Amino acid sequence: MSRIASVLLPLPLPEAFDYAEPEGMALNVGDQVAAPLGPNLMRGVVSALRDGAGHNRPLKAVQARLEEPPLPASTLEFVQWAAKYAVDAPGQPLAIALRGARAPKAKPLRVVEATGLRPARATPARTKVLEAAAAGPLGGAELARAAGVSAGVVKGLIEDGALTVRTMEPEARFEAPDPDRKGAALNASQAAAAAALKGIVAQGGFQAALLDGVTGSGKTEVYLEAAAAALARDPQAQVLILLPEIALTQAIIARVAARFGAQPGEWHSDVAPPARRRVWEAVLAGSCRIVVGARSALFLPFRKLALIVVDEEHDASFKQEEGFIYHARDLAVARAKIEDATVVLASATPSLESLRNAETGRYHWLKLSARHGAARLPDIALVDLRETPPESGRWLSPPLVAAMGETLARGEQVLLFLNRRGYAPLVLCKACGERMTAPDTDSWLVEHRYSGRLVCHLTGFSMPKPAACPHCGAHDSLVSIGPGVERVEEEAKSLFPEARVAVFSSDTIFDAREARRLIEAMAAGEIDILVATQAAAKGHNFPKLTLVGVVDADLGLRGGDLRAAERTYQLLAQATGRAGRKDHAGRALLQTYAPDHAVMQALKAQDREAFVTAEMAERELAGLPPFGRLAAVIATDVDATRLDDFCRAMAEAAPNTPGVEVYGPADAPLGLVRGRRRKRFLVRADRGVDLSAYMAAWRARVRPKGATRVAIDIDPYSFL
Numbered sequence: 039m040s041r042i043a044s045v046l047l048p049l050p051l052p053e054a055f056d057y058a059e060p061e062g063m064a065l066n067v068g069d070q071v072a073a074p075l076g077p078n079l080m081r082g083v084v085s086a087l088r089d090g091a092g093h094n095r096p097l098k099a100v101q102a103r104l105e106e107p108p109l110p111a112s113t114l115e116f117v118q119w120a121a122k123y124a125v126d127a128p129g130q131p132l133a134i135a136l137r138g139a140r141a142p143k144a145k146p147l148r149v150v151e152a153t154g155l156r157p158a159r160a161t162p163a164r165t166k167v168l169e170a171a172a173a174g175p176l177g178g179a180e181l182a183r184a185a186g187v188s189a190g191v192v193k194g195l196i197e198d199g200a201l202t203v204r205t206m207e208p209e210a211r212f213e214a215p216d217p218d219r220k221g222a223a224l225n226a227s228q229a230a231a232a233a234a235l236k237g238i239v240a241q242g243g244f245q246a247a248l249l250d251g252v253t254g255s256g257k258t259e260v261y262l263e264a265a266a267a268a269l270a271r272d273p274q275a276q277v278l279i280l281l282p283e284i285a286l287t288q289a290i291i292a293r294v295a296a297r298f299g300a301q302p303g304e305w306h307s308d309v310a311p312p313a314r315r316r317v318w319e320a321v322l323a324g325s326c327r328i329v330v331g332a333r334s335a336l337f338l339p340f341r342k343l344a345l346i347v348v349d350e351e352h353d354a355s356f357k358q359e360e361g362f363i364y365h366a367r368d369l370a371v372a373r374a375k376i377e378d379a380t381v382v383l384a385s386a387t388p389s390l391e392s393l394r395n396a397e398t399g400r401y402h403w404l405k406l407s408a409r410h411g412a413a414r415l416p417d418i419a420l421v422d423l424r425e426t427p428p429e430s431g432r433w434l435s436p437p438l439v440a441a442m443g444e445t446l447a448r449g450e451q452v453l454l455f456l457n458r459r460g461y462a463p464l465v466l467c468k469a470c471g472e473r474m475t476a477p478d479t480d481s482w483l484v485e486h487r488y489s490g491r492l493v494c495h496l497t498g499f500s501m502p503k504p505a506a507c508p509h510c511g512a513h514d515s516l517v518s519i520g521p522g523v524e525r526v527e528e529e530a531k532s533l534f535p536e537a538r539v540a541v542f543s544s545d546t547i548f549d550a551r552e553a554r555r556l557i558e559a560m561a562a563g564e565i566d567i568l569v570a571t572q573a574a575a576k577g578h579n580f581p582k583l584t585l586v587g588v589v590d591a592d593l594g595l596r597g598g599d600l601r602a603a604e605r606t607y608q609l610l611a612q613a614t615g616r617a618g619r620k621d622h623a624g625r626a627l628l629q630t631y632a633p634d635h636a637v638m639q640a641l642k643a644q645d646r647e648a649f650v651t652a653e654m655a656e657r658e659l660a661g662l663p664p665f666g667r668l669a670a671v672i673a674t675d676v677d678a679t680r681l682d683d684f685c686r687a688m689a690e691a692a693p694n695t696p697g698v699e700v701y702g703p704a705d706a707p708l709g710l711v712r713g714r715r716r717k718r719f720l721v722r723a724d725r726g727v728d729l730s731a732y733m734a735a736w737r738a739r740v741r742p743k744g745a746t747r748v749a750i751d752i753d754p755y756s757f758l
C-alpha cells in the first residue's frame with residue numbers, strides 16, 4: 039500500500055502539499071525532503087503521513103530524503119502553532135526555521151601539516167616552520183606567519199616532502215559548555231533570585247518567570263546561573279538567549295563564553311551565511327548547546343530546548359513587523375510550553391503584559407532590588423523647556439549645558455539621548471512652505487548630513503539634498519527643522535570643542551563589530567560625549583558615565599498609540615539608568631515641555647509602581663492589553679477604489695461574536711507606502727476570546743482581488 043506524505047514547503051501557501059511516498063523510502067514525520075514544485079525541487083518537511091487509498095488525482099512523488107536529520111517534532115509543532123496564532127501560512131515560519139539549512143556551507147580548508155620526513159636540507163628557517171607545524175594543521179600562509187618566515191620556505195618544504203597539503207572540513211561541532219565552572223560572585227539579592235530560578239529549572243516542565251530588576255542590578259549573572267542549572271541537569275539540554283539588538287550580542291556572548299568556557303552559537307542577520315549554516319546544523323545535531331541570538335533564533339531546530347531567556351523582554355524590537363508578523367516574547371513562551379521548558383523574561387522595565395502575568399501568579403516573579411556593587415540610582419531632574427528654553431536654533435537647554443560642563447570638567451562622561459536618527463527630521467522650503475516628502479510614501483524625508491542625502495526612514499528611499507526647492511524653484515530656501523542625533527553632535531562639538539564626541543545610531547554603526555568598537559571606546563573613557571539613539575540605551579556598562587541628558591523626553595508621547603506612555607517610560611528609564619554605575623553617582627536631566635505628565639512625574643520620582651498602577655487602570659477600563667486583546671487588519675492596494683471595495687466587503691463580513699468589537703476601516707496614518715494605499719481595521723476582544731480563530735474565520739470570508747494584499751497583525755505594536 040502506498041502512502042501519501044503531506045509536505046510543508048517554506049512558501050506562503052495555505053497548507054501542506056500532498057506527495058506520493060516512493061516505494062521503499064519509509065518516510066517519517068519531520069523528515070526533510072526534496073519535493074518537486076512546478077519545474078523546481080524544493081526543500082520541505084514531512085508534516086503528516088497517511089494511507090494512499092481514496093486519493094483521486096495522480097500525485098507527484100517525493101524526490102529524495104535529504105541527508106540532514108529530521109526536524110524535531112517539537113520544532114514542527116511550534117512552526118504550525120506559530121502560523122495558526124499569527125493567522126498566516128505555516129510555510130512562513132517554516133521558512134524562518136529552515137533559513138540556516140539554505141545558507142551555503144563553509145568551504146573546506148586547505149591546511150599544511152608535517153609528514154614526519156626530514157627535509158633534504160635543514161636551515162634555521164625550515165626548522166622554525168617544522169616546529170610551528172608540530173602544533174597542528176594550519177593554512178600555508180598562517181604557518182609561515184607563525185614561524186616568522188616567508189611563504190617560500192613553506193613551499194620548499196612541501197616540495198621536499200617534509201610538509202603535505204590536505205583539505206580539512208571546517209569544524210562543525212561546538213565545544214561543550216562546562217556548567218560547573220565558577221560563576222560570578224553574586225550579591226544577596228542576585229543569589230536569592232538565582233536560587234529560585236535554579237529551583238524552577240530543577241522541577242522541570244513548563245514554567246515562566248519574570249526576572250525584574252533595575253538597570254545594573256545584574257540580571258545577566260542571574261540568568262546565566264539558570265542556564266548552568268539547565269545544562270548541568272541534562273547533558274543534552276540546550277539554552278537559548280534572545281536579545282532585542284544585534285549590538286548587544288557581542289557583550290553577552292563574551293559573558294557566556296567566560297561563564298561556561300565555550301563559545302555559544304551566534305544567530306542574527308549579521309552572521310555570515312556559512313557560520314549560520316554551522317549553527318543551524320549543530321543545533322539540530324544537539325552539539326550546539328547555547329545559542330545567543332536575535333528573535334529569529336526562536337525558530338532554530340533545537341533537539342532538547344530546556345531554557346529560553348528573553349533579555350530586555352519589554353523591547354519592541356522583539357516584534358517582527360514585516361513578512362511573518364510575530365512577537366518573539368509571546369512565541370518564546372509558547373515554544374517553552376511545547377518544549378516543556380523554562381522561560382525567563384528579564385527586564386528593568388517589564389512590559390505591562392508580563393507584569394500582569396506576574397501579578398496574577400501565572401509567572402514566577404523574581405525581583406532584584408539592590409544594584410550590583412556600590413552604585414546608586416541616578417538623580418533624575420526635569421528641565422522645563424517652557425522656562426529654560428535652548429537658544430534659538432539650538433536643542434540643549436542652559437541647565438543641561440551647565441551640567442555637561444561640570445561633568446566634563448571632572449573627567450566624566452556624558453550620554454545625550456535622542457531617539458531620532460539623522461540631522462533633522464524635516465526639511466521645508468522657507469519660500470513656499472513645501473515639506474520634502476518621499477515621492478510615493480506619506481513620510482517626511484530626513485536630512486542626513488554625513489551622507490548629504492534626504493532619506494525616507496520607512497522605505498529607504500533617498501536623494502541628494504537639492505540646491506533649489508523642487509516645488510517653487512527658490513535657491514538656498516530649504517531649511518532643516520528639528521534635531522536628529524547628527525545635529526545634536528554638531529551642537530555638542532561647538533559648545534565643547536575640546537571634548538571627544540561620537541554618535542551611536544543605526545546610520546553610523548553598520549555592524550555588530552563596529553558597535554562593539556564604539557561601546558568599548560566609550561567604556562574605556564575614550565569618548566567624552568556620546569550622542570545616541572535607543573540602540574545605546576540598552577544594557578551597556580559605562581563606568582565613567584555620570585550624566586545622561588534626554589534631549590526630547592516628549593518625543594515618544596506624541597505617537598498617540600496604545601503603548602506610547604509605556605514605551606516612553608521604558609525607554610527613558612533605561613536611558614537614565616545608564617548614569618552612575620559602580621562607584622560614581624550619576625544624574626539624568628530630561629528636557630520636556632510636559633513636566634506634569636504622569637510619565638515625567640513617575641520618572642522623576644523613580645516610582646515605577648505609580649506609573650504602572652495608573653497605566654494599568656486606564657488599560658483595564660478600556661479593555662485593552664493586558665486586560666483585553668487586539669488585532670489589526672492592514673489592507674493595501676495600488677488602486678484606491680479596489681481597496682475601498684475590499685474594505686467595505688470586509689466590514690460587512692466581520693463575524694458577530696460576543697466580546698469582539700471591530701473598528702474601521704480607516705485610512706492608515708501612513709496612508710501611502712511605496713505607492714500602495716493603506717487602510718486598517720482594529721479588533722478588540724475580551725481576554726477569553728480565541729482571537730486568532732476569529733481573525734482566520736473573518737479573513738476566509740472575503741477573497742482579495744487583483745493587487746489587494748491583506749496582513750493580519752495579532753497584538754499590534756505599530757498603529758501606523
Ligand SMILES: [Zn+2]
Pocket residue numbers: 467468469470471472507508509510511512515
Ligand atoms: Zn519652495
